[in-house]
Structures are given as C-alpha cells and as structure tokens.
Amino acid sequence: MRLTKLFTxxxxxxxxxxxxxxxxxxxKAGFIHQEMAGVYTLLPLGxxxxxxxxxxxxxxxxxxxxxxxxxxxxxxxxxxxxxxRWKNFDVLFxxxxxxxxxxYALGPTHEEIAIPLVKSFLSSYKSLPFAIYQIQTKFRxxxxxxxGIIRGREFGMKDMYSFHENQEDLHLFYNEVKDSYLKIFKxxxxxxxxxxxxxxxxxxxxxHEFMAISEAGEDLILACxxxxxxxxxxxxxxxxGDSCPECKNEISAYKSIEIGNIFDLSDKFSKDFNLEYIDxxxxxxxxxxxxxxxGTTRLIGxxxxxxxxEAGIIWPKSxxxxxxxxxxxxxxxxxxxxxxxxxxxxxVEVLYDDRQDKGAGEKFNDADLIGIPLRVVVSKKTIxxxxxEVKERSSKKEKIVPIKDFLERYE
Amino acid sequence: MRLTKLFTxxxxxxxxxxxxxxxxxxxKAGFIHQEMAGVYTLLPLGxxxxxxxxxxxxxxxxxxxxxxxxxxxxxxxxxxxxxxRWKNFDVLFxxxxxxxxxxYALGPTHEEIAIPLVKSFLSSYKSLPFAIYQIQTKFRxxxxxxxGIIRGREFGMKDMYSFHENQEDLHLFYNEVKDSYLKIFKxxxxxxxxxxxxxxxxxxxxxHEFMAISEAGEDLILACxxxxxxxxxxxxxxxxGDSCPECKNEISAYKSIEIGNIFDLSDKFSKDFNLEYIDxxxxxxxxxxxxxxxGTTRLIGxxxxxxxxEAGIIWPKSxxxxxxxxxxxxxxxxxxxxxxxxxxxxxVEVLYDDRQDKGAGEKFNDADLIGIPLRVVVSKKTIxxxxxEVKERSSKKEKIVPIKDFLERYE
Numbered sequence: 121m122r123l124t125k126l127f128t129x130x131x132x133x134x135x136x137x138x139x140x141x142x143x144x145x146x147x148k149a150g151f152i153h154q155e156m157a158g159v160y161t162l163l164p165l166g167x168x169x170x171x172x173x174x175x176x177x178x179x180x181x182x183x184x185x186x187x188x189x190x191x192x193x194x195x196x197x198x199x200x201x202x203x204x205r206w207k208n209f210d211v212l213f214x215x216x217x218x219x220x221x222x223x224y225a226l227g228p229t230h231e232e233i234a235i236p237l238v239k240s241f242l243s244s245y246k247s248l249p250f251a252i253y254q255i256q257t258k259f260r261x262x263x264x265x266x267x268g269i270i271r272g273r274e275f276g277m278k279d280m281y282s283f284h285e286n287q288e289d290l291h292l293f294y295n296e297v298k299d300s301y302l303k304i305f306k307x308x309x310x311x312x313x314x315x316x317x318x319x320x321x322x323x324x325x326x327x328h329e330f331m332a333i334s335e336a337g338e339d340l341i342l343a344c345x346x347x348x349x350x351x352x353x354x355x356x357x358x359x360x361g362d363s364c365p366e367c368k369n370e371i372s373a374y375k376s377i378e379i380g381n382i383f384d385l386s387d388k389f390s391k392d393f394n395l396e397y398i399d400x401x402x403x404x405x406x407x408x409x410x411x412x413x414x415g416t417t418r419l420i421g422x423x424x425x426x427x428x429x430e431a432g433i434i435w436p437k438s439x440x441x442x443x444x445x446x447x448x449x450x451x452x453x454x455x456x457x458x459x460x461x462x463x464x465x466x467x468v469e470v471l472y473d474d475r476q477d478k479g480a481g482e483k484f485n486d487a488d489l490i491g492i493p494l495r496v497v498v499s500k501k502t503i504x505x506x507x508x509e510v511k512e513r514s515s516k517k518e519k520i521v522p523i524k525d526f527l528e529r530y531e
Numbered sequence: 532m533r534l535t536k537l538f539t540x541x542x543x544x545x546x547x548x549x550x551x552x553x554x555x556x557x558x559k560a561g562f563i564h565q566e567m568a569g570v571y572t573l574l575p576l577g578x579x580x581x582x583x584x585x586x587x588x589x590x591x592x593x594x595x596x597x598x599x600x601x602x603x604x605x606x607x608x609x610x611x612x613x614x615x616r617w618k619n620f621d622v623l624f625x626x627x628x629x630x631x632x633x634x635y636a637l638g639p640t641h642e643e644i645a646i647p648l649v650k651s652f653l654s655s656y657k658s659l660p661f662a663i664y665q666i667q668t669k670f671r672x673x674x675x676x677x678x679g680i681i682r683g684r685e686f687g688m689k690d691m692y693s694f695h696e697n698q699e700d701l702h703l704f705y706n707e708v709k710d711s712y713l714k715i716f717k718x719x720x721x722x723x724x725x726x727x728x729x730x731x732x733x734x735x736x737x738x739h740e741f742m743a744i745s746e747a748g749e750d751l752i753l754a755c756x757x758x759x760x761x762x763x764x765x766x767x768x769x770x771x772g773d774s775c776p777e778c779k780n781e782i783s784a785y786k787s788i789e790i791g792n793i794f795d796l797s798d799k800f801s802k803d804f805n806l807e808y809i810d811x812x813x814x815x816x817x818x819x820x821x822x823x824x825x826g827t828t829r830l831i832g833x834x835x836x837x838x839x840x841e842a843g844i845i846w847p848k849s850x851x852x853x854x855x856x857x858x859x860x861x862x863x864x865x866x867x868x869x870x871x872x873x874x875x876x877x878x879v880e881v882l883y884d885d886r887q888d889k890g891a892g893e894k895f896n897d898a899d900l901i902g903i904p905l906r907v908v909v910s911k912k913t914i915x916x917x918x919x920e921v922k923e924r925s926s927k928k929e930k931i932v933p934i935k936d937f938l939e940r941y942e
Contacts, residue, residue, distance in 0.1 A: 127661045162601040190573040215626035250538045
C-alpha cells in the first residue's frame with residue numbers, strides 16, 4: 121500500500137473528553153475515526169489489525185474444536201422475555217419494525233439465539249460435547265462511552281457457547297478455553313491476569329475475567345505481585361498489602377481492562393429454553409453450558425495501551441497492519457520503487473511512504489506513530505553502498521543491510 | 532471436519548411459506564437456520580461459504596484499488612436528516628437510546644457515513660481518485676421477506692464508494708468495477724446480466740444492476756437472447772419478442788435476482804455534506820462519486836438457485852465449504868481415518884463422514900445434498916485394490932483411483 125494512495129492522514133487530534141492514550145494514538149495515527157460517542161469507523165490501517173485479530177482468534181477457536189457460525193444481530197423479543205432479560209438487561213438496545221408490531225433486541229450477547237439454535241439440532245448425548253462460536257458485532261446502550269474503542273456502544277466480539285453432559289466435562293473445556301485465551305493475548309503482547317469475578321445474577325459461582333493491566337481500565341483488580349492470582353475488586357475481600365491466598369506474597373491494586381471473560385452458565389439457559397437431550401440410559405437430561413467472550417475491537421485498544429512510547433504505537437508482529445514500513449528519501453525514488461515491487465511480488469505486506477512532498481523528519485515521525493514492526497529507509501546514502509537502513513520499531517538502533525541480503529530474508 | 536462432531540444435521544424441513552428452492556436446500560443441507568422472517572443464522576457450512584465469498588470479494592476490490600474500512604451499523608440521525616432520507620427511506624430501521632435522546636438509524640447503506648468520513652480527510656485533488664469499501668451487515672425493514680436469504684431484513688453486503696475529480700474519471704472506475712463484478716460472479720458460476728435500471732430518486736441517469744436469472748427472483752428483466760443487453764422492466768419500454776437495441780435479436784422476459792448494483796451518484800451526496808477539495812488551480816470543487824453494492828449472503832442463495840439438481844446443491848469450487856467430502860463405509864474405518872489425516876496434514880479442506888450408524892445410501896444422499904465438489908469413498912472393495920472411489924458432484928461418473936495417486940494430487 122502506498123501512503124500517497126491512502127485516503128486517511130496522520131495527525132488528527134481528539135477531543136478533550138477522551139482519557140485513554142490508545143484512543144488518542146489510534147486516531148492520530150489513522151486507525152479509527154469517531155462517528156459519535158462509542159461508535160467508530162475502522163480506517164484501512166485499523167481494519168487490517170482487526171482482520172488479523174479475527175483470524176488469530178478464529179484459528180485458536182478452531183484448534184480447540186469450536187464450530188464457527190454467524191448468528192443474527194436482530195433478535196426476537198420473545199427469546200429475551202423467556203430469559204427475563206428483556207427488562208433486566210440494562211444496556212439492551214430495542215427497536216420496532218415500522219410495518220408490523222415485531223420488536224427486536226440488538227444483540228449485546230447471544231445466549232438468546234445460541235440456546236434455541238442448539239435446541240433445534242440436539243437430540244442425543246452422542247453429539248455432546250460441542251462448542252459454537254462467532255465473530256460478530258455487538259451493541260450495548262452504555263451510559264458513558266469515553267474510553268475510545270475500549271468501551272463502545274457498537275463493538276466487535278468473539279463469543280462462544282459450549283454444551284456438555286456434566287460439570288466435569290464443562291470444567292475441562294473451560295480450562296482449555298482459558299489456556300487458548302492466554303495464548304491469544306500473549307501473541308498480542310499482553311500478559312493477561314485471570315481474575316476471579318462475579319458469576320452474574322444467575323449464579324453463585326465465580327466467572328473469570330482476563331484483565332490487561334492499564335491506566336485506561338475501568339475495572340480495579342487485586343492481584344498478587346508475584347504469582348498470577350487476581351480477584352476483581354467488586355467481589356474481593358483482599359486489600360492492598362494483604363497476603364496472596366496462593367503464594368503469601370504482597371497484593372496490589374491495578375486498574376485494568378477486561379479483554380475476555382468466561383462463564384460457567386450451569387443449566388440456567390437450558391432451563392429457560394427447555395433444552396434437553398437423551399442420555400445413555402434413555403432419560404431426558406439438560407446439558408450444562410459455558411459462555412466465553414473475547415472483545416476484538418477492545419483488544420486493539422488494549423494492545424495500544426500496553427505497547428506504545430511517546431512517539432507512537434508499537435504493534436506486535438502477529439497483528440501489525442503491515443510487516444514493513446518502507447520509506448523513500450530524496451534521490452532514492454527509483455531504487456525504493458524497485459524494492460517495493462520486489463517485496464510485494466513476494467507477498468510481503470508493505471506500507472510504502474512514497475510521498476515526495478514530505479521530508480525525512482515527518483516520514484520518520486509517521487513511521488513511529490503508526491508503529492509497524494520494521495522500518496526500512498532507502499536514501500542516496502544507503503544506495504551508494506547498495507544497502508538500506510533497517511530499524512525495529514521497538515529498538516533505537518538502525519542497521520545498514522545490503523539490499524540483496526535483505527530481500528533474501530523474504531524468499 | 533468430522534460429521535460426527537458437526538452440531539447441525541441434514542434433513543430439516545422448511546415451512547410452506549417459502550418459495551425459493553435455494554432456501555429449502557440451504558436449510559435441508561444445514562447451511563442456514565431461520566430465526567424469524569428475514570433473519571438467519573449461518574451454520575458452520577454456511578459460514579465457510581460466506582467467508583470464502585468475502586475473501587473473494589475482498590481480493591477483487593483490493594485489485595482495483597479499493598481501501599477496506601469498517602463503518603458502523605449505528606448511524607446518527609443527523610446525517611440521515613441531511614440527505615433527506617430519515618423520512619424518505621421507507622425500509623429504514625430506527626432506534627433510540629434508553630439513557631439519552633440519541634436516535635440512530637441501523638445502516639441499510641452507508642453514504643451517510645462514508646461521505647462525512649471522506650470529508651474529514653479530503654483536502655486536495657492530489658488525493659483523488661480513491662475508493663473505500665467494507666464488508667458489513669445491513670438492515671432493511673422489508674415488508675415481506677419470503678425468499679430465504681435472497682431477501683433478508685439483516686444481510687451481508689460489500690459496499691464501495693468512489694470519489695473523483697470529474698465524470699470521465701468516475702466513468703473509468705465504474706467500468707472497472709463492472710468488470711470486477713462480472714469476474715466475481717463468474718467465479719461463483721453465475722453469468723450475470725448487466726441490466727440498465729433506474730438511477731434512484733436523485734438522478735435521471737441509469738444505474739446498472741447485476742442480475743442472476745432465476746425463478747426465485749423478484750425482479751423482471753427484458754434481456755436479449757443472444758447478446759448481453761438487458762433492461763429492468765421497471766424502466767424498460769421493451770416487450771417480449773421485440774428487437775434488441777444492440778444486436779436486433781429477440782428480447783425475452785426473465786425473473787431475476789439482483790446480486791449487485793452500481794450507481795453514478797454524481798455530486799448528490801457531496802452537496803448534502805458540502806464535501807469539497809482544492810483543485811489544481813486553487814479553486815474549491817465538489818468531487819463526484821459512485822457507489823457499488825454486492826450482496827454477499829444473497830449471493831449464497833443465488834448460487835444455489837443457479838447450481839443444483841434434484842438431489843441437492845452443486846457448489847462451484849472457489850466458494851465450496853470444503854474441497855472434499857470423504858465417506859468411510861463399513862469395514863474401511865481405519866483406512867479412511869488414515870486418508871483423512873493425510874489430507875488435513877496437507878491443509879486440504881475435508882468434510883469427513885465418519886458416522887458409523889449410517890448406511891452407504893444415507894451417506895451418499897447427504898453428500899449430494901451438501902454439494903461439495905469432490906466425493907471420495909473408501910470401502911472394503913476399494914481398499915482391496917489400494918484405491919478409493921472419486922466422483923465429481925457435477926458428474927455421474929465414479930472413478931477408481933489408487934490411494935497413492937490421489938494423495939499425490941495434494942502434495
């Protein structure tokens with residue numbers, strides 16, 4: 121992609137109401153555009169990151185046996201009445217058809233679709249266990265939406281629902297998802313804290329939240345300074361300085377962003393929809409289920425909160441919008457163009473700063489702001505030595521590398 | 532994917548109100564599940580087809596220089612007031628926040644977001660031309676929604692918006708999109724008719740619709756029996772038997788499904804949002820724009836309308852949910868399993884019928900119904916000859932192929 125063709129520009133400023141660093145950086149670097157409070161457009165750079173996150177999440181959910189579906193955003197009121205959430209779910213967006221009396225909920229979560237859907241196919245214990253997931257847009261009528269894409273009214277989410285014969289089997293899968301989430305977050309550069317939290321209105325069990333420690337977070341957790349133990353302050357009796365229940369080390373309080381959560385739903389929704397199957401002995405039984413959320417657009421914000429410096433974003437390789445940020449400086453246009461063509465012919469993802477009306481300083485600043493892992497500069501000085509200059513975004517050191525050697529890396 | 536793990540089942544029937552063959556087949560074969568009129572869940576087989584269509588469309592839009600974005604579904608009322616469509620767009624879903632007086636439209640199309648978005652970045656003629664596109668869910672409060680996923684209230688769409696200095700330049704891009712669409716539809720097995728149609732309320736120019744001839748279609752077109760000339764009956768003065776304006780051959784009437792459309796918007800939306808740029812001579816000018824829609828979920832239905840027989844669906848290779856439908860028959864379980872493992876280790880997409888409680892007849896029927904391009908059967912008879920039986924879905928002829936030769940195809 122050529123920067124001269126990209127319709128967006130860097131340098132846009134945000135309004136003062138926004139506190140999150142990630143929000144300012146994502147707007148300034150041209151990843152997102154705010155349409156109204158809590159509602160964003162993902163710009164070309166932002167879509168590339170989201171598509172990579174979605175593919176990473178899809179790959180990992182497939183590995184643990186998840187079956188991808190796509191459930192609707194428009195959901196029938198009746199299903200929400202059955203679970204009692206038409207009235208009790210305080211951030212539910214509701215709407216009516218103009219032509220008929222049909223009322224809809226705009227899906228903030230999908231138990232009201234997933235459970236009846238499974239009911240229409242499940243008959244025997246032989247089909248259990250299984251899990252279905254989707255990557256879908258969700259809607260929540262949040263009272264305040266001031267942390268950029270960390271808390272949107274419209275946002276991307278992967279949600280999964282699993283179905284089991286018994287709690288032991290649910291427990292096994294629950295732990296597989298836990299490991300899978302930690303792997304995903306690690307690939308995004310985030311060491312998430314698995315945090316005990318409330319199980320919701322319908323359960324006295326704990327759920328687990330995946331927390332990314334960050335000043336932009338709206339949650340407060342009590343976490344061990346040494347081991348991985350953590351509790352959400354909403355349910356915790358721990359205090360700062362306390363002794364960790366697991367390793368007796370010191371407990372500290374951290375602001376954090378909830379980037380994932382997993383719930384043991386037990387048979388709550390099976391009961392609401394009378395979801396049954398025939399067990400080994402020919403008896404009717406209700407499956408137990410789990411639900412597993414992972415905020416995909418929120419994750420973009422959390423990654424930036426977690427990985428930036430004063431100059432801009434530092435993307436982890438796995439989800440960076442491009443692999444290489446190629447900069448052409450005065451007098452090296454022809455050679456840069458050749459290197460760009462060589463790279464894209466090898467299917468390397470390159471953002472090519474081919475602007476001729478900008479100086480080196482502005483180009484370097486934009487590269488730091490956008491945060492692509494590898495910056496490659498071609499100038500008169502480097503081509504005199506048949507070389508180019510390579511710098512990792514996360515490092516301060518440049519290296520001069522022969523063009524031939526550099527291109528060989530991508531063969 | 533193992534059929535024993537797939538949570539869906541074949542054989543479900545549809546209600547009588549539905550007339551489209553594609554609808555019945557997609558439900559019976561387990562690709563879609565109806566949640567309510569015009570609202571569907573895409574099941575695992577259906578999601579695989581949709582993801583492939585989306586990737587095909589994305590690839591082709593990238594080739595002609597489209598820049599992918601993701602605009603929101605929730606759209607501000609103000610923008611719709613500016614274009615006069617808050618009142619005039621008869622299938623617009625509207626909703627209100629519970630907490631504030633904010634009113635939203637649920638995007639049925641995205642000019643109301645795309646034009647203001649471009650306004651916030653466009654300054655100079657140097658940026659023109661460019662085009663942005665997205666693959667997004669759309670909502671239309673249709674009065675009747677009875678043709679399955681061919682006319683949904685919630686549906687998938689690729690929409691693109693292009694911006695140009697003048698009509699000549701718009702015209703060039705418009706024709707590029709036309710060719711790109713024909714290429715996409717051809718890859719899906721559809722020879723679409725490019726049909727002259729109304730330009731909408733705001734234009735006396737024609738738009739072009741891409742029509743797939745089908746009994747399930749809700750449009751009627753007058754098309755030449757020999758050349759590619761076609762007009763929508765809504766604007767046409769042609770009659771059946773008439774002489775084609777281009778080649779003088781006979782004109783016939785066909786029911787058809789609109790799977791794409793392209794509009795010359797001229798400066799209609801530029802005016803609504805006062806979208807301007809500075810031209811070469813330093814003067815303020817308004818760009819002209821085009822808009823280009825392609826229905827992705829509707830395309831699934833159209834493909835099935837276009838490509839099936841009495842036994843089921845016949846998927847074109849490029850967008851089939853799997854490459855191979857592998858069937859294990861009694862006594863060949865071990866060998867089938869080995870072939871399955873060999874194939875998936877080579878990243879071949881295989882749907883594996885490993886059910887042990889179903890007979891050959893039922894397995895063959897399901898394979899025909901689901902419609903994967905290549906059926907591969909492993910039985911006692913074939914393994915006695917170190918072979919397997921291969922049959923293309925579109926053909927009636929089976930071939931016995933040595934296992935070794937077959938696997939070599941996928942190396």
